[in-house]
Amino acid sequence: MSGTDKRTSSVEATERLGAAFAPALRLGDVLALSGELGAGKTRFVSGLVHALAPGSRVRSPSFTLVNEIGGALPVFHMDLYRLSDERDIESLGIEDYASRGALVVEWGERLPSVWLAEALHVAITPETGDVRAFRASGSGERGRELLAAWCALPEAW
Numbered sequence: 001m002s003g004t005d006k007r008t009s010s011v012e013a014t015e016r017l018g019a020a021f022a023p024a025l026r027l028g029d030v031l032a033l034s035g036e037l038g039a040g041k042t043r044f045v046s047g048l049v050h051a052l053a054p055g056s057r058v059r060s061p062s063f064t065l066v067n068e069i070g071g072a073l074p075v076f077h078m079d080l081y082r083l084s085d086e087r088d089i090e091s092l093g094i095e096d097y098a099s100r101g102a103l104v105v106e107w108g109e110r111l112p113s114v115w116l117a118e119a120l121h122v123a124i125t126p127e128t129g130d131v132r133a134f135r136a137s138g139s140g141e142r143g144r145e146l147l148a149a150w151c152a153l154p155e156a157w
Contacts, residue, residue: 003151006134007127013157014040014132018047024149025052025073025102029142030115032108035124037081040132041106044124048104049075066092074101080110120146 008014025031025048033041046058053071065083069075076097083089089112097103098115105111108121118140125133138147 003155004136004147006136006150006153006155006157008040008130008132008134008157010130011040011043014043014130015047015050017134017153017157018044018049019051020047020153021150022048022051024146025075027073027101028098029102029146030098030108030111030119031102031104031146032111032116032119032121033104033106033124034109034121036126039124039126041124044122044134045077045104045106049077066097068097068101076101076103078103078105080105080107084110086112118142120150122150 006017008017033044035041042058049056049058049069052073052075053069056069056071058067058069058077065079067077069077078092080089089110094103094115108119111119116139120136120138120143123135125135127133136147136150138144
């Protein structure tokens with residue numbers, strides 16, 4: 001494994017990884033998560049959100065498309081699974097959300113390229129049982145800063 005790669009051994013470990021990464025986020029950041037259905041995207045987000053806003057309820061935004069979680073740094077948890085058209089995605093008001101908090105986007109590879117230009121992309125791959133592999137890459141200056149924070153985390157959880 002390299003610094004960009006992480007591995008979790010359980011659902012709880014996936015949530016701990018999300019929580020450990022949470023302090024790196026700041027206003028306007030974009031965290032684009034990808035992985036098949038059931039890969040662990042929402043569990044990762046749950047850990048991240050609970051670190052930033054303890055006691056918050058996290059559920060998949062598959063049908064609501066965007067869940068807002070308040071806190072010192074609001075998190076806008078988005079799910080683009082049902083959207084593939086760039087105009088539909090832009091109509092969500094992404095710019096407004098980014099001006100008020102951090103964007104954490106499931107199926108983030110569907111974001112318009114302008115939103116991926118400064119993002120951290122984390123691809124999640126299920127392995128055996130509850131084991132998950134995470135591979136991160138950063139784009140632009142802020143994406144590379146987030147990648148450095150990611151690489152500073154332990155590789156195994």
